[in-house]
Structure formats: structure tokens, C-alpha cells
Amino acid sequence: MTREWNYGDSKYETLVIDDLSFGYRITLNRPQVRNAINQTMVEELTNFMSGIEQDEQVRVLVIQGAGGHFCAGGDLGDMLKAAQDFEQGNPDAFKALNLSYGRLLVQFARLPCTTIALLEGTVMGGGLGFAAVADISLCSASSKLAMPEVSLGLPPAQIAPFVAERIGLNQTRRLALTARKLLAAEALTLGLVDQVAEDSEALGQLLQTELHAIQTCSPKAVRATKKLLVNLSRLGEAKHAELEQQLLEAAEAFNFAVTRGDGPEGTSAFIEKRHPVWVTSHKH
Template sequence: MEQLPHCETLLLEKQGPTLFLTINRPDVRNAMSLQMVAELATIFTQIEHDETIRAVVIRGAGGHFCAGGDIKDMAGARGQKPEEGQHDPFYKLNRAFGQMIEQVNQSSKVVIAVTEGAVMGGGFGLACVSDVAIAGPTAKFGMPETTLGVIPAQIAPFVVERIGLTQARRLALLGLRIDAKEACALGIVHQVAETDEELDQLLEQALERVRLCAPNATAETKALLHRVGHEPMHKLLDSAAEKFAEAIRGAEGAEGTMAFMQKREPKWAGDTE
């Protein structure tokens, strides 16, 4: 694995096949700055083809996940005048975040969001593109943009994909803030912990399941799921059958079948490098 870069807004720690990524701006409730967006994009680009990393755990330092966009960046963009023939600085600011969140959404890794405290705006969007989302007892979720006179431009499509149009309308158009239990009922998160200890246990359980699943098969499955609804079903199923044949004839398929017959864990389950 290549050495992970030094980041100003993120703490990075690799433990076995898991990269723990901690958003580290606790003084502003981990508000998402342009620098943070750039650093997140850099990290996800670097790890995409790193076979030693199979899962990424995203959480926030200081008791909050992410409180949304950084007010200082907004103020800075307001002070810049659009140059002739160029996009508005606010467009660039907003679109950079959208490109990063789309990258996280499409990552071949299993992305696990551990949410606590404020999970607002951009932080809410980040939670909505995770593969597994676990909420702690303090987590509060919301799309407050309309109460601030702006729109959830880059996160709204991902929220609709996550929970459907009907519920996304209610959250976005009323600027609601909801607790972890309602977020779980809506499908924003998958599990809710009653205590910090339980939160850590649920994370450990999720990572244990990642360990038992073949990395290439997991990545191919995630890519297949993302294609649903975006192309004709017969075309999708034809392609999926080709992928299935490749998988079952490949190294993972052979090892998985042999491990099942021999009643042992497959080799990838012990791969922690």
C-alpha cells in the first residue's frame, strides 16, 4: 500500500484491511471546508485500487459527524466576483462537494458511516452514500438548507436514492431535524446504538462481516447494485450473468467453494495486511 498522505482536516489510521477516516475539525463541529472536500477526494482516489484496504470507516472527532458546509468558505465565495465566461465561485464550491460525494458513493470499498451528534447538510449527504450507517444515541440528522435560504443542491439526489422521493420531500421542504430512531425508520441509517459501547460493538460486527466477504465479489456486487434503475433490466441481467461466470471461475469463486466444502474460513477472511 502507498503511504497515506498527511491531511490537515482528516485523521487516517489503517488497521488491517480497514482505513479509519476521522473528520477532524471539532472546533466547528467538523464543518466541511473546501480543503476537507479536496482531502476526502484525494484519499478515495488513492485507495480505489489498493487491494489491502477493503473497508473505510468514516466518523467525526469531538462527538459530531459533520455539521454541513463551512461558513468561512461561503463568505469567501461571496466576496469573489464571477469572471466573464467562468462559473460563479459558489457553483465551484458546491460542485466540488458533489463530485467528492459521488466518488464516495461509487467507491469499490465498503464505506461505513459512524454517526454521532450533528449530521447535517453535507454530513447528512455523506451518511446517505455510505454502505452501512450506524447511529449513536446523540445523532441528529437534518437538511436545514431551506431554513438558511439555500438548497440542498448536491445531496438531494442521493437522499432521494436513499429513502425515496416522498420522505425526501418532507425532510428537505420543511428543513427538518430528526433523531437517530426516526433516521433508522426512514432507512438513512441501518442501526442505532443506545450507548457508545454498543456503537463500537456494532461497528466491530460490521467489520467482521466485511472480513468474511470476498473483496472482489463485494466490489462487483456494489457496482451491480449501483446499475439498477439506470439501464434496461434484460441488459443488466445479461451483464450480471457474465460477471457471475467470471466470479465463479475466478480465484475467489474457487476458494469460496473449497472453503465451504472443507468447512473452513476462506483465505481472504484471514487477510489482514
């Protein structure tokens, strides 16, 4: 059956779309900022994935980053724009920004096809969220994965529940509360990624192996199976209200951190390439 329309024909500012004939590959295309997620990217991904939801012939969606990095998390420019909106009288500017990403993660996790995250270089914050909710995460050995938010004075608001579902609450506590960086080998041990390749070429070979297997699968059976599996998780339809409430509470926590907590100091320190005021010398 021929698909009704080709998503690759659409012009995107932050994405590059490749047609795989039985699915698509999305490349996050903001290499100058290590593919940080801005509001335009959120809107474009939401639009693209809405098409995927309606297309019964799509069996796989691959997501990767341009320029040797997967994704560095949220975009600083959006934070600065939200700060201006907040100062001009919008008390929910940061809440709305954070919530839009959480809802995007839910949409990605619920897609009725097999999803593959192809991880290279920087995999941080929001980028780690995609890795956590993908059906299959393939990782280059040189990648560095982290939940760095607390080092910036922020909570990992929207991604923490999804990381916890993938690797368990105890391991998520360690990552979220220390902002420590993981190498790919340790991420594999934790179950945060499924396979590790020595280099980009080997990573591409791992992807081709997965695509070859998926190509033999029935599109309708993939959709039915994905729905069954999603409904076994916290993302299931029966838990929609509970999940939405968690997203809202997470966005409110983020909003508080940025407006009345340590977020402004953490952001300023990051921009100025200095330690925030809470960093102290460790005594042995």
C-alpha cells in the same frame, strides 16, 4: 498481499487516517466547527479516496467525525471566501464550491469497497449526504439529523437526490422542504440509517460487528459486488452523463440562491444568531 503504500503515512490538515489492515478509518478532524466540510477537506478526501479506488486489498472504509459530532455540513468560511471571489468578478464561485462537494459524494458512493458512516451528534446538510450514500450507516441514539438548507435560504442542492434514492422522494420532500430535525429513532424508521446504538460505546460495538463480518469477505468479490450494486442505482456508469447534468443543475440552483435569492440573508442571520426576515409568528 501487501498494499503498495500506506495512506496513513500522508499528512492531512483536516483528516485523521487509521489503518484497519483490511481497510481504513477516516476521521473528519475539524471539531471546532463540528467537522464542517471546507474545500481543503474536499480535496483531501478526494485524494485519499482516489488511492482507495486503485487498491484492490481495501475491503472497507469507515468515516466518522471528531469531538462527538459527525459533520455539520458546509463550512461558512468557504461561503465567505466564495462571496469575495464573486464580488471580484468570478460569477461561478458558488457554483464551483457546491459542485465540488457533489462530485465528492459521487466518488464516495462509487468506492469499490464497503463504506460505513459512523454517525454521532450533528449530522446535517453535507454530513447527511455522506450518511445517505454510505453502504452502512450506524447512528448514536442522541444524534440529530437534518437537511437545514431551506432555513438558511438555500436549496439542499447536492444531497437531495442521494437522500431521495435512500429513503424515497416523498419522505425526502418532507425533510427538505421543512428543514425539520430527525432523532435517530425516526431516521431508522425511514431507512436513512441502518442501526441505532444507545451510546458511543454501543456504537463502537456495532462497528466491530460489521468489521468482523467484512473481514471474512473476499476483497475481489467485494469490489465486483459493489460495482454491480452501484450500476443498479442512479450512480451507475450508464447514467454518468445524466448524473453529471443533475449535479450541474443543482450547483446552478445553489449559485442563484446565494447571489440573487435568500442565501445572503440566511447566512447573515445565522452568523448574527437571529431569525432571518422571512420568519413569521405562527398563529394557532
